[in-house]
Amino acid sequence: MPILVFLVLPSLIIVPMALTKGDLIQFPPIWISIHSFTDYLGDPAWAQSTILSFKVSILAVAIGGLAGTTAAMAMHGRPFRGRNLVAGFIVSPIVVPAVVLALGDYLLLAPLQLVGNWMALAIVHAMHVTPYVFISVQTSLAVGLSAALVRSARSLGAGRLAVFRFVYWPAIRPGLLAGGVLGFAVSFDDVVLSLFLQGPTTITLPVRMFTAIEYDLTPKIAASASVFIALAVLGLVVQGLSARGRTAA
Amino acid sequence: MSDQPPSRRSGRQLDVEGVWKSYGSRPFVVRDVSFVLEPGEFLTLLGPSGSGKTTMLMLIAGFESLTRGTIRVDGRDIAGEPPEQRNFGIVFQGYALFPHMSVLDNVSFPLRMKGVGARERQRQAAEMLDKVGLDGFGARRPHELSGGQQQRVALARALVFEPDALLLDEPLGALDRKLREQLQIEIKEIQRRVGVSVLLVTHDQDEAMMMSDRIAVMAEGEIVQIGSPGDVYLHPATPFVAGFLGETNLLPGECRGFEGDHVVIRFRNGELGRARIPRFGGRPAPGDAVLASIRPERMRILKPDETADSFIEGKVVSCAFLGRHARYVVDADDQSVVVSTTDWSEHSALAPGTPVRLGWLSEDAQSLLAKDRHDK
Numbered sequence: 001m002p003i004l005v006f007l008v009l010p011s012l013i014i015v016p017m018a019l020t021k022g023d024l025i026q027f028p029p030i031w032i033s034i035h036s037f038t039d040y041l042g043d044p045a046w047a048q049s050t051i052l053s054f055k056v057s058i059l060a061v062a063i064g065g066l067a068g069t070t071a072a073m074a075m076h077g078r079p080f081r082g083r084n085l086v087a088g089f090i091v092s093p094i095v096v097p098a099v100v101l102a103l104g105d106y107l108l109l110a111p112l113q114l115v116g117n118w119m120a121l122a123i124v125h126a127m128h129v130t131p132y133v134f135i136s137v138q139t140s141l142a143v144g145l146s147a148a149l150v151r152s153a154r155s156l157g158a159g160r161l162a163v164f165r166f167v168y169w170p171a172i173r174p175g176l177l178a179g180g181v182l183g184f185a186v187s188f189d190d191v192v193l194s195l196f197l198q199g200p201t202t203i204t205l206p207v208r209m210f211t212a213i214e215y216d217l218t219p220k221i222a223a224s225a226s227v228f229i230a231l232a233v234l235g236l237v238v239q240g241l242s243a244r245g246r247t248a249a
Numbered sequence: 250m251s252d253q254p255p256s257r258r259s260g261r262q263l264d265v266e267g268v269w270k271s272y273g274s275r276p277f278v279v280r281d282v283s284f285v286l287e288p289g290e291f292l293t294l295l296g297p298s299g300s301g302k303t304t305m306l307m308l309i310a311g312f313e314s315l316t317r318g319t320i321r322v323d324g325r326d327i328a329g330e331p332p333e334q335r336n337f338g339i340v341f342q343g344y345a346l347f348p349h350m351s352v353l354d355n356v357s358f359p360l361r362m363k364g365v366g367a368r369e370r371q372r373q374a375a376e377m378l379d380k381v382g383l384d385g386f387g388a389r390r391p392h393e394l395s396g397g398q399q400q401r402v403a404l405a406r407a408l409v410f411e412p413d414a415l416l417l418d419e420p421l422g423a424l425d426r427k428l429r430e431q432l433q434i435e436i437k438e439i440q441r442r443v444g445v446s447v448l449l450v451t452h453d454q455d456e457a458m459m460m461s462d463r464i465a466v467m468a469e470g471e472i473v474q475i476g477s478p479g480d481v482y483l484h485p486a487t488p489f490v491a492g493f494l495g496e497t498n499l500l501p502g503e504c505r506g507f508e509g510d511h512v513v514i515r516f517r518n519g520e521l522g523r524a525r526i527p528r529f530g531g532r533p534a535p536g537d538a539v540l541a542s543i544r545p546e547r548m549r550i551l552k553p554d555e556t557a558d559s560f561i562e563g564k565v566v567s568c569a570f571l572g573r574h575a576r577y578v579v580d581a582d583d584q585s586v587v588v589s590t591t592d593w594s595e596h597s598a599l600a601p602g603t604p605v606r607l608g609w610l611s612e613d614a615q616s617l618l619a620k621d622r623h624d625k
Binding site for chain 2: 146148149152153154155156157158159162166167170
């Protein structure tokens, strides 16, 4: 417990630090002003990075969500040779060191002139999102879907689309939501991939913060960090609500 | 709907003819199965696990494809139709209710798939819920119901769209004994009220005896015998059927000839006994190895002055008092013979080791050809 407090405390003092009057990020802050927030939002470079981060992460979650869900669906209830190998391959982006992935992708995308392209960056992020969605959808399918359920729907007259809508989708939904939230967090947070694949107009928020902390130590860093904390809290709330909805269902 | 004559809703005729099924190059799991499910009839496929009865049901439902043979509904071949186009109501072992839908939505689901309007399907679903005794449960979720109630929801859902037949796949397997017996009566009652034909798959012989108009006993992919519960119990065609439906003693011997309706059998200890000529199945010829099947409740421990048509001698191995009756195991002719008797008191109980004479009436013994590849 003390170790936990020791580790969590620094992230909790970030928000008060953003409320400083000074022009440097410092502790203790000089109370009290919101100029760092207005500076942060008013600075075109920072605003652009924030929007870019959202764009990249949303697209990454969309692609990764689709890939992870379809992979989990395809493998559900089908034992075949090499099944574990395929599953291992899908989750490998979590295991392979991020630097190695980033370097590999850099070497792949550079000749294609795609380094600095935000959609290419989103696709690379999607690769990182996929395993989270895959694992959580796999789990929710194992809990919520059975062959008998599919058969019973078909015997009651449900065609392919109706089987998906009334049997698969309700079973997938909780896993997709959980995996999507987690995947978004992973993507939004990512520094390593985004750092390797950055271009003049594709500097994600974490990368901008990382650069800023090296050069100007502006309290905008603390202000933008609050965005992350707000998102994390939002993610927890969404998960909590959906979990409650499930037990009530 | 109750004002409609039962025949209006009594389902259609299902013809299963020469059906074979194998998976790839593996041996056949269903071999040359033929039967007719008459409109309004309750037919049970009864057999041990691995006898092919569930596969047979899946073939009819369309979840498995035929290797050979035809399945017809009112003369129309349905082999090419996918399950969603066939019109069978199926109740699966775990009920397979949609967990995220209310009971009413579950029951109205098949009507929704058929494009029935929202109000009309709700009305029909509510009516069917009423019929299965779940009036007022429509708003609940399946997990809020007991096992027996879920079972009835599944039944209502399978009946609401007036299927050609109701297919039940071990529908009571997950329930405890008391509830199972109660639901057997209820299902039978609902079937009678709705007038639908039913094909039940089960391994539970009591369930089959209790509910069926006819029973098809299956073993190793084949129908060994098909007939009324009385026929299959009283006149089994093979030793397998005799042993699978209820308990029986099978005493080996040799056919020595005939006496009226009876086969004369010489048992291994040299004694002669009589047993009925089988009504179904193979008729033994003199010299054939036969088995005399005698139910434990028909086998008697003879008092010294009593006689019977046939008897063998043995020694009591054990005696267990079971309330309604007592059950003796007697070692006779190197074989365990089970005797079930109500003639039992604490004083008359025979101690293990006591020599006894067992006897039976010729009417209560059934001769069967010993050669039977389903014999286990």
